[in-house]
Amino acid sequence: MTSNIRPFIFLFLLVFTISAEAQIQTALPISKESETDIRSYSGIISEQYANGSPSLWKTLKNGKAEGLWLEWYLDGTLRYRANWKNSMGEGKWEYFHPNGKLRSESFYMEDRAFGISRSYYENGQLQSDVTYANDEKVGVEYVYKTDGTLQDRRRYENGIEVIDQAQLxxxxxxxxxxxxxxxxxxxxxxxxxxxxxxxxxxxxxxxxxxxxxxxxxxxxxxxxxxxxxxxxxxxxxxxxxxxxxxxxxxxxxxxxxxxxxxxxxxxxxxxxxxxxxxxxxxxxxxxxxxxxxxxxxxxxxxxxxxxxxxxxxxxxxxxxxxxxxxxxxxxxxxxxxxxxxxxxxxxxxxxxxxxxxxxxxxxxxxxxxxxxxxxxxxxxxxxxxxxxxxxxxxxxxxxxxxxxxxxxxxxxxxxxxxxxxxxxxxxxxxxxxxxxxxxxxxxxxxx
Missing domain, CATH: 2.120.10.30 (TolB, C-terminal domain)
Structure with missing residues (x-):
């Protein structure tokens, strides 16, 4: 029975050690953009509106965009959330309407759009849906009206629109x-x-x-x-x-x-x-x-x-x-x-x-x-x-x-x-x- 307990003890000690090391890492400095040399700064830039609500949160590494970036509207509603790596878009990017509903979502690899990109109306209804590959539209893009009915459909090959059905x-x-x-x-x-x-x-x-x-x-x-x-x-x-x-x-x-x-x-x-x-x-x-x-x-x-x-x-x-x-x-x-x-x-x-x-x-x-x-x-x-x-x-x-x-x-x-x-x-x-x-x-x- 003792031999069966040992693997669990080892796993617990490993997790504890990793967590402890993570907690004692040096915290990133937080500054305003006006207080730093933005060209070489490593840390967090945090800005606020005059009313005290947050306006901007972004991370820099040696002056380059890195990690999570956030922006807010004046009333504190999130406007923008994105991920960066070496000043290039990397991962999911989101924009939000002033009412807090999602306005658009897309994905990036080395600053190039990949995968499904969608946009939405303020009522939450899907507005458009298209797929990107290497920053170019591919396949079929659908555009909808505010009531959800299809308004337009377009096909793309290597970013160029293909007229595969009669259109004006x-x-x-x-x-x-x-x-x-x-x-x-x-x-x-x-x-x-x-x-x-x-x-x-x-x-x-x-x-x-x-x-x-x-x-x-x-x-x-x-x-x-x-x-x-x-x-x-x-x-x-x-x-x-x-x-x-x-x-x-x-x-x-x-x-x-x-x-x-x-x-x-x-x-x-x-x-x-x-x-x-x-x-x-x-x-x-x-x-x-x-x-x-x-x-x-x-x-x-x-x-x-x-x-x-x-x-x-x-x-x-x-x-x-x-x-x-x-x-x-x-x-x-x-x-x-x-x-x-x-x-x-x-x-x-x-x-x-x-x-x-x-x-x-x-x-x-x-x-x-x-x-x-x-x-x-x-x-x-x-x-x-x-x-x-x-x-x-x-x-x-x-x-x-x-x-x-x-x-x-x-x-x-x-x-x-x-x-x-x-x-x-x-x-x-x-x-x-x-x-x-x-x-x-x-x-x-x-x-």
Missing amino acids: FEQGKISTNQNNEWGINFTPDGNTAYFTRRDVTTNQKRIYVTTKNEKGWSEPKIAPFSASEDESAFINSQGTKLFFASCRPLLNNNSSKNTDMNIWVMNKQGNEWSIPQPLSDTINKLMKADNVWPENYEAGPITDKEGNLYYWTKGAYSKATNLFYAELKSDGTFEKPTELIEPSDNTFFDSAPCLSSDGNLLFFASDNRPNSWGTDLFYSKKVNGKWSKPKNMSIAINSYSDDSFPSFSPDGKYFFFSSNRAGNKDTSGELTWDLYYIETRFLMLKN
């Missing part, structure tokens, strides 16, 4: 709640963008331009050439031509209707665009008095890398709109257009064509196709020179609202489109369109 493009500046915006297109360098906006105040439909610099996108302005009911600007891949659709009168051959949409083009001359010129009557058709939309209505121009033209207008055998193709001739004009019966089929209203950078995928909008919800985006693949049966772009893009006007960034990284899914309405009660974007790799296209 330049909300409040380019995508606005009150106006309609659609059909964005970029110059080859990606630093200038043109898009269409119908202003809620004037009800004018114009093409707007915005430029990008180190501070971001500039406030959009009406493009100098846009002076009528204009839309759907498109810059070719060489940056030498800008096409757009307009209801402005054709030169020396005016239509009897002010809704006669036609395709116009400008050439780049130095740093400026030339005066707009309409395409020939091979493409543009006059809308006559007895015509009913979409007869002789040409819109949505784009070109492929070879300069061949795609656009949309009324199909030959129905009241629906179809996609058309016109080959570029050596003299710069276009051959007689060919109706793309596939992917169009004279049954649905197809519009807003867009090509992938390699020209092998054709995207477009279509109304009321099977397995769609109103206006949806579809795509077709070029196989042996012909376009395949179109497929719905699925829930990665399409919503229960209307979705249209596809386009790509010049580098192909981002896919843009317009939608009225936000639910905003103009003064007449109609849903307004906004510009959205998503990284192309998340489009979930099927073969």
Whole structure:
């Protein structure tokens, strides 16, 4: 029995000895910052407010932050609690609201954020939740409203935001709640963008331009050439031509209707665009008095890398709109257009064509196709020179609202489109369109 007691006695003596040694260590000096040479000081800095309540408690070692730091509000409520090692954040950091509730918590290793970081509202409700690795956001960040409902969700890779689901493009500046915006297109360098906006105040439909610099996108302005009911600007891949659709009168051959949409083009001359010129009557058709939309209505121009033209207008055998193709001739004009019966089929209203950078995928909008919800985006693949049966772009893009006007960034990284899914309405009660974007790799296209 005696032999069984000995280990416990030894353990007791060991613990007692360690505790005793800890208690006889020299206590750290406590001073005010004004009383020390802060550059070399080792000890505790303690400060108080004029009312006597503590304001600051921090530990220094040879002038460097070390150990626990505390700060208080004037009423004695803790404001900040953090841990340091050799003047670098190490361990848990916390900030508190004036009411004493936790405002944020995060973790550091050698002054770099690691692990889960959270922030909270004054009512204690979680505000945001994200994970850090080596001081960079990774994974999904969730942002909540004060009532706990999800407000935003963003994904990060190596600290860079990944646009893995459709979100508003330049909300409040380019995508606005009150106006309609659609059909964005970029110059080859990606630093200038043109898009269409119908202003809620004037009800004018114009093409707007915005430029990008180190501070971001500039406030959009009406493009100098846009002076009528204009839309759907498109810059070719060489940056030498800008096409757009307009209801402005054709030169020396005016239509009897002010809704006669036609395709116009400008050439780049130095740093400026030339005066707009309409395409020939091979493409543009006059809308006559007895015509009913979409007869002789040409819109949505784009070109492929070879300069061949795609656009949309009324199909030959129905009241629906179809996609058309016109080959570029050596003299710069276009051959007689060919109706793309596939992917169009004279049954649905197809519009807003867009090509992938390699020209092998054709995207477009279509109304009321099977397995769609109103206006949806579809795509077709070029196989042996012909376009395949179109497929719905699925829930990665399409919503229960209307979705249209596809386009790509010049580098192909981002896919843009317009939608009225936000639910905003103009003064007449109609849903307004906004510009959205998503990284192309998340489009979930099927073969």
